[in-house]
Amino acid sequence: MRLEKKVILIIKVTLDEIKTMQCVGSRPQAIYLHWTAGGYNTVFSTYQFCIKGNGDVYTKETYIQTGGAHTYGRNSNSIAVSLCCAFGASPDKDGLPTGDCPPTANQIETAAKLIEVLAKKFGLEINYDNIKTHAEAALEDGYGPHSGDPNTRWDLWKLKDYDGIIKDGGEVLRGKAKWYRDVSSF
Numbered sequence: 001m002r003l004e005k006k007v008i009l010i011i012k013v014t015l016d017e018i019k020t021m022q023c024v025g026s027r028p029q030a031i032y033l034h035w036t037a038g039g040y041n042t043v044f045s046t047y048q049f050c051i052k053g054n055g056d057v058y059t060k061e062t063y064i065q066t067g068g069a070h071t072y073g074r075n076s077n078s079i080a081v082s083l084c085c086a087f088g089a090s091p092d093k094d095g096l097p098t099g100d101c102p103p104t105a106n107q108i109e110t111a112a113k114l115i116e117v118l119a120k121k122f123g124l125e126i127n128y129d130n131i132k133t134h135a136e137a138a139l140e141d142g143y144g145p146h147s148g149d150p151n152t153r154w155d156l157w158k159l160k161d162y163d164g165i166i167k168d169g170g171e172v173l174r175g176k177a178k179w180y181r182d183v184s185s186f
């Protein structure tokens with residue numbers, strides 16, 4: 001007897017395809033930005049979108065639906081974008097990830113473009129209230145960097161901006177997303 005195996009399909013999508021993807025159920029009211037803590041090519045179905053090291057975007061479904069299990073206490077009305085990176089990393093003295101799998105430039109730029117696409121799609125202003133890194137959410141909710149919580153999360157806590165200055169990762173990504181909204185068409 002042949003057993004049928006259920007497979008979660010991980011589908012490669014372009015930003016243009018995401019613009020026209022159907023949204024099932026409630027409209028997302030927030031976007032959370034993560035990393036997977038895995039390698040550059042390992043995608044996880046925990047997130048609505050994963051960005052591989054080369055900048056390619058993957059989704060588990062052909063539609064967008066809020067929910068999942070990505071950001072403690074904040075999943076029901078939100079969607080998550082995750083960069084496939086930071087395997088085995090811990091924060092260095094500047095809060096950047098150690099190891100040989102940090103976020104790549106392609107991932108960061110694609111994440112910023114995807115934020116812009118999703119914010120426009122769902123009518124969200126690009127601001128701290130609507131778009132946060134998991135580090136920012138965790139800092140608000142008491143399990144961020146320096147909390148001592150055994151489940152500390154620090155996804156994208158710090159990133160280098162275009163000028164090389166290290167800033168809060170959320171600030172960098174929101175800034176780049178606004179730049180793609182206002183200055184560059186892609």
Ligand SMILES: [Zn+2]
Pocket residue numbers: 033034035070134153155
């Ligand atoms: Zn996370």
